[in-house]
Amino acid sequence: MAVFESSERLQEVLGGFFQFLLTQEEMAKKLLASKMVIKFNYTDPALSITIDMTGSEGIITFNDTKKAEVEMSMKADVAHRFWMGNVNLVIALARREMVAKGPIPKILKLLPIIKPAYVLYPQYMKEKNLNIG
């Protein structure tokens, strides 16, 4: 059974979590320094989340047609496991659990920045009473 029962639920959880990450001062500063637009394309259920980090603050949009420098495609379940800290991005790419379009070095450079998020994700869900996984 899929972790997220609907696109709405996925948007609520991951969309909300990304918004939460952008309120974390240190991480947000480093993410905004990347000046990237990154789009996550999820399936099962379907949703795309775009994070525009080109300005002075991050902007999150859903099912946006905006062109992104990097597009990451994966099942929503894989995304959940990733933010739980249980998926190694490099291995996921090698196993085709994730597909990355765009400059791979830039994607890899984001990994150390988002490391604290693996701790924050389960905490965030607990605080929001989002009982998943």
Next chain:
Amino acid sequence: MAFSDFFQFYCPTKLVFQPGISKDFSAELAHFSLTKVQVITDAMLVKVGLVAPIVEGLKNAGIEVVSIFDRVPPNSELKIIQECADEAIQKEVDGIIAIGGGSVIDTAKCVDILLTYGGDLVNDYSGAETLSGPLKPLIAIPTTSGTGSEVTHAAVILDASTHTKLSFVDRNLAPHMAILDPELTFGLPAKLTAATAMDALTHAIESMTSIQTNPISTALAMQVIPLIRQNILKAVLNGQDLEARSALMTAATLAGIAFDHSMVGVVHGMSHAAGGLAGIHHGLANSIFLPWGMDYNFEKCVETYAKVATLLGIKREGLSETDLARQGIESIKKLRAELKQACGMAENLSEAGVSQDLLEAITEGAVNDGTSFYNPREVVKEDLLPFVQKAFK
């Protein structure tokens, strides 16, 4: 040795080795049912007469060579790929034969994407695992012994408009077959022989120290190191030495398979940056940076470097693991000195014509290079700069 949490091994490329085989590999070609092919190469190889006998062999095998694209530069770029692909599509070829070094083979991989699926190379396919299925047959015939591109599932191409290198990584990018004919390297100049072999040596060593190293890639890399150490000088001093040429070609291919699975580290990071900023040949840059990159990683890699030292021929007796590891690095410096004496290959950035003003930028480029992620020690600008400075003198 600590085991990785995960590893996989996938090398779909059929390897066929024999001196002289590039002139007639009709038996192997029969498996592909090719009728019309495009040959992708560079003008120099055509000029020195390396391409004509291979084309003749293809014709004798009943294959029509409808296009010979020979405009691939040393660092191939998007514009060239589009021109080459347009020609392949227009001539309706059903396969590609790449004859050349890494730039030619990487070009052929990208042309094959456009030939098979069409679309826009950068927007649709740059990145990792973006292809939806297999490509049309691609046969790689390397004419250097270094890059290993004939067996890797990646291609790196220059975007001249942004001066950045674009990477394409997909299991379907590995050529279907590699024809390893060491006689094709007989005419390779001594300096290029040395630089490309040092490139392969770097692939082997960095594949052993990468955070993604695994027992299979290490087994291959361990075979590579003595093959190169024992044959590099022989091939540099006598380009016609078939045994040495055979060893180097085999080593480069094995090293290619090894690093294709393990990736590389900070030595490549520095070389990529120096290549982009100063135009220094990739193999030469790796040769210059190799001992300094090893030095940078030393504390994390003592055990592996001790193993490398023994593979380079250093006797273990009486030496501690740390001393043995140090001897390994010194042995590489000694090898470079021997190569300098034999063919004049530069030992440092200064001799290679790189300006001292670029050292900081090279360091920064290495930090931001994708290979840094796989390096066993975090690549930090302040920590790395002294090693880049040492590589200058």
